[in-house]
Amino acid sequence: MRQPDPGTLARRTLLTVSVASAMTTMDITIVNVALPAIAGDLSATFPQLQWTVNAYPLLFAALLLAGGSLSDRVGRRRIFVTGVLLFTGGSLLCGLAPDPLVLIAGRAVQGIGGAFILAPAVPLLAAAYPGERRTVAIGVFSATAAVSAALAPLIGGALVASLGWRSVFLVNLLPGVFVLLGAARWLTGAGPQGKRRLDLVGAVLGVVSLGAVNLAVISGADDGWTSPVAMTAVVVALIGLAAFVTVESRTNDPMLDLGLFRIRAFTGASLLSFLTRAVGFGTMPYLVLWLQGMLGYSALQAGLQLSALSGAIVAGSLAVARLQRRYGNRLVVTAGFVAVLAGYLLVARVSADSTWWVALPGLLLVGGGMGLLFAPLMGISVSVVPPQQAGMASGTANAFFPLGTAVGAAVFGAVLSARIGAGLPDQDLAQHGVSEGEEGGVRQLVASGRFTDLPADVTELARIAFADGLSTVAWVAAAAAAVGVAVALLTIPSRRSPADTRARHDPAPPRAHTTNQ
Known part of the structure; x- marks a missing residue:
C-alpha cells in the first residue's frame, strides 16, 4: 500500500x-x-x-x-x-x-x-x-x-x-x-526518546495523596469530620503529600520538578488552572441535580439548558486570542474571573420557587469567563519557564485541569450536603411524618436529587433545603473566583513576553527530568 x-x-x-x-x-x-x-x-x-x-x-x-x-x-x-x-x-x-x-x-x-x-x-x-x-x-x-x-x-x-x-x-x-x-x-515520531527512569514512587504517592484528599472531603461531609474514615483519610493525605514533596525534591528524574514553582507566573497560572476547573465544572453535577431532580426536567432538557453555558464557553474561546493581543494576559485572565464571580453571584439568587431563567444570566457570565481562561493559562504555563522545561510545564498545567474538576465536585458536594443537612434537622422531619431512624435516608434522597422518591409531606421542605444548598454552593464558587482575581493580578504577566518573564525570575538550573516533548 x-x-x-x-x-x-x-x-x-x-x-x-x-x-x-x-x-x-x-x-x-x-x-x-x-x-x-x-x-x-x-x-x-x-x-x-x-x-x-x-x-x-x-x-x-x-x-x-x-x-x-x-x-x-x-x-x-x-x-x-x-x-x-x-x-x-x-x-x-x-x-x-x-x-x-x-x-x-x-x-x-x-x-x-x-x-x-x-x-x-x-x-x-x-x-x-x-x-x-x-x-x-x-x-x-x-x-x-x-x-x-x-x-x-x-x-x-x-x-x-x-x-x-x-x-x-x-x-x-x-x-x-x-x-x-x-x-x-x-502516527509517527513515536519511538523511545532516550533512557529515562519512570518516577513510579512519585506517581503512586500522587495517586494515594489525591485519593485520600477526596475521600476525606466526601466522608467528612457525609459522616462528619470526626468519623474514623474522614480522620484516617486526612492523615493519609498529609503524610502522602509530605512524602511526595520529599521524593520529588530528591530524585534525579522527578515526575514533577518542584523548582518550576519558583517562577511566580507559573505558580499563579497553575493555581488559576485549578480554580478555573473547580469553579467552572465542579458545580455542574449539582446544577444537573437541581434541573432534573428538583425542577423535573428530562436529561435532554437539562442538556439543552446547560448548552447556554457551553455556548458561552465557545464564544469566550473564540474571542480570547484577539483580546489577548489587544489587552494582554493579565487583564484578560482577570476579566475572566470577574465574569465568573459576577455570574455566581447571580446564580446565588435561586430559591425554592425559582425557575431555570433565574440562573441563566449568571451561567452565561460563568461560561463566558471560563472561555477567556483556558487558552491563556495554558500558554502562560509554557511560556514563562525555560524552554527545556516546557514539556513538563505543559503536563503540569494539564494535570491541574482535571484535578480541579475532581476537587471542586467534592468540595461543592460537601457544601451542598452540609446545607441540606442543616435545612432538614431531625425535629423538622419528625413533624412532617418521617419516622425516627429514617432522617438520614431522606437527606440522602434530597442530596441525590431523587425528589420523586420522597414522602409527599416533606417535598416542600426538601425543595427549600436543596435550593438553599445550591445558593450556598454559588456563594462559595463566587468566593473562589474572587481568589482567582487576586491571584491573577499578583502573578500573571501583562503581556506575552517569555524572554523578559524568564529573565526576571532567573530560576535555578533545571535538574535532569522527563518531559512530554
Whole structure:
C-alpha cells in the first residue's frame, strides 16, 4: 500500500489525536446529566455519585505526568494505544455496570486510559507538524478539547433521553476503534526518546495523596469530620503529600520538578488552572441535580439548558486570542474571573420557587469567563519557564485541569450536603411524618436529587433545603473566583513576553527530568 504524503499523514495524525482528545475531555463532564438516572437505576448513594464523577478526573490528573515520562521511555505511540485500549475498555465496563462500585471502577480505568492518551498527544503532533504549522495544529487540538467539554452536557442529555444512561459510556466504543486503527496506520515520531527512569514512587504517592484528599472531603461531609474514615483519610493525605514533596525534591528524574514553582507566573497560572476547573465544572453535577431532580426536567432538557453555558464557553474561546493581543494576559485572565464571580453571584439568587431563567444570566457570565481562561493559562504555563522545561510545564498545567474538576465536585458536594443537612434537622422531619431512624435516608434522597422518591409531606421542605444548598454552593464558587482575581493580578504577566518573564525570575538550573516533548 502506498504511504500517504507527509502533509496527508500529518492531517490524519491530527484527526486521530483530536478525536481521542474529544473522547477523553467529554467524559469529564458528560456523566453529569446521567447522574439522576444512575441514582435511580443502580440505587446509588450521594457519595457513590460523587465518586462516579470524581474517579475519572482524579486518576486522569494524577497520572498525566507519569504517562508522559513512560511514553518518553517506551514509545509515545505505544503508550497512546495502551491509553485508548484502557479508556475504551473502561467505557465498556461502565456501560455494562450492574452496580455503583463496578461503575466507579470503570470510571477509574477510563481515567488511567485518558492520562495515557493525553500525555503523549502534543509530542505526537509536534513530530508530525514542523515549524509554524505545529502551532496551528496544537491550536486545533486544544479547540477540539474545549468544544467537546462545552457540548458534553447537550450530547449527554440527548443520549440519556433516547438510549438511557449507559449510552453515555458505550458511545465511546466506535470512536475508540477508529482511534486505534488511526494510531496503527498514521502516527509517527513515536519511538523511545532516550533512557529515562519512570518516577513510579512519585506517581503512586500522587495517586494515594489525591485519593485520600477526596475521600476525606466526601466522608467528612457525609459522616462528619470526626468519623474514623474522614480522620484516617486526612492523615493519609498529609503524610502522602509530605512524602511526595520529599521524593520529588530528591530524585534525579522527578515526575514533577518542584523548582518550576519558583517562577511566580507559573505558580499563579497553575493555581488559576485549578480554580478555573473547580469553579467552572465542579458545580455542574449539582446544577444537573437541581434541573432534573428538583425542577423535573428530562436529561435532554437539562442538556439543552446547560448548552447556554457551553455556548458561552465557545464564544469566550473564540474571542480570547484577539483580546489577548489587544489587552494582554493579565487583564484578560482577570476579566475572566470577574465574569465568573459576577455570574455566581447571580446564580446565588435561586430559591425554592425559582425557575431555570433565574440562573441563566449568571451561567452565561460563568461560561463566558471560563472561555477567556483556558487558552491563556495554558500558554502562560509554557511560556514563562525555560524552554527545556516546557514539556513538563505543559503536563503540569494539564494535570491541574482535571484535578480541579475532581476537587471542586467534592468540595461543592460537601457544601451542598452540609446545607441540606442543616435545612432538614431531625425535629423538622419528625413533624412532617418521617419516622425516627429514617432522617438520614431522606437527606440522602434530597442530596441525590431523587425528589420523586420522597414522602409527599416533606417535598416542600426538601425543595427549600436543596435550593438553599445550591445558593450556598454559588456563594462559595463566587468566593473562589474572587481568589482567582487576586491571584491573577499578583502573578500573571501583562503581556506575552517569555524572554523578559524568564529573565526576571532567573530560576535555578533545571535538574535532569522527563518531559512530554
